[in-house]
Amino acid sequence: MSSLLEHYDKLLQRSEQTVDDEYQTQVMHEANTLYTIFSAYVTCACCALLAWLLPGKLSLLSMIPLIIPWAAYLESSRWMKTKAPRPRPWNFTKREIALLAVLIGLHISGLGYHVSDAGFATGGFLGAIVGGVLGGTLMSTKMRADRKKDQARLDAELED
Numbered sequence: 001m002s003s004l005l006e007h008y009d010k011l012l013q014r015s016e017q018t019v020d021d022e023y024q025t026q027v028m029h030e031a032n033t034l035y036t037i038f039s040a041y042v043t044c045a046c047c048a049l050l051a052w053l054l055p056g057k058l059s060l061l062s063m064i065p066l067i068i069p070w071a072a073y074l075e076s077s078r079w080m081k082t083k084a085p086r087p088r089p090w091n092f093t094k095r096e097i098a099l100l101a102v103l104i105g106l107h108i109s110g111l112g113y114h115v116s117d118a119g120f121a122t123g124g125f126l127g128a129i130v131g132g133v134l135g136g137t138l139m140s141t142k143m144r145a146d147r148k149k150d151q152a153r154l155d156a157e158l159e160d
Contacts, residue, residue, distance in 0.1 A: 008079045040069050044103040051110025059114035062107065085150035089140040104132065 019025050043065050050062035080086050092100070108128050115124065 048106035
């Protein structure tokens, strides 16, 4: 295990020292799950807002905040796979899909509005839609495969 992953274990221990019992620990982890989900929506909303507020091609910088939740997800997933199988893909409700579609639509339309090159705006819009659908599908498939690999690896470790 890398020293960074060991550091994460120490961070979790320190975090759990802030509560008094298992129930409080469970509630804290549930609250952190809600925080993670809510922060993803807020990040999407901020990206959409920045796409409309930043002038011209600077509006492309509105995609930078997306790095934060993705980097956090990738790193926490890397830690989790050493402990338990990573979770299944999230099953979005129709309301969540609608909210994400509105936020992503606002983001893309803000980018399209501010980027003066019509060809770039049209290609970027279509590319974002195709890339988003393809990326979401591939990510879901990869998450399922990763979960199976994690489960098999952890089961093999238990048998040894």
